[in-house]
Amino acid sequence: MSENDTPTTVSESSETKDRPVLKLNCFLPYQLSHLAETVSRSFSKIYAEKYGIGIPEWRVIATLGEYEVVTARDVSSSTSMHKTKVSRAVAALEKRGFVARDKNPDDMREQTLRLTETGIAVYEDIIPKALAYSEGLQAALTPGQQELLNEIFNRLHQAARERDIE
Structure with a gap:
């Protein structure tokens, strides 16, 4: 079924009488999410094969490229990615030599993140x-x-x- 196809049901006419029906392809949150996923997957082809990074890693690189030095919490906040996803992405990027961690001089319990020279070259x-x-x-x-x-x-x-509501 393509994204524009509307699924049919055996009792389509009776279901609307008995209960409300959500048509997913017409549901704005789904439409926005689906578009975002489609665009992200399409764009990821630009960096995935050449650099072996995924969407979360790209978002970390892009954030660090824009702001230079930030915390993982800042990345999570600016990208709306869950902190666990950010943490995994940062660990993968650090392992590849794209990202470095430093102690935050303002809060020694926290680390700041920055692109390494290799990471800057990837970003550029x-x-x-x-x-x-x-x-x-x-x-x-x-x-x-x-x-x-x-x-x-x-x-x-x-x-x-x-x-x-959070």
Whole structure:
């Protein structure tokens, strides 16, 4: 079944009478998640084969490339990845020599993370490809649609924060 196919049921007409039905392909949280996964998997082909890293590792590298020195907690917060996933990604990157840990001078119980020279080279190799990939996606939209999409993202982020029950 393709993503645009609607599953059929034996008693499709009666099910809506008896109970509410959620059509997953029309459910906004699913649509957003599915799109994000599709884009992430597609983009990961740019770095996965050449560098042997996955999506979580890329997100750590991108965060460190942007902010230079941060804690794992900062990475988790900025990427919305669970701290366990960040920890595994950092360990894998450290083992590959892409990331180094240092003691946080402000809190000796905590470590800061930074890209090594090798990690910086990986980041600098991927960034032009990442920007071109992003531009390619945006090219599917008119400038007005791009502006509207940014507004929609901002509104959805705000609405989700307002509904956050954690």
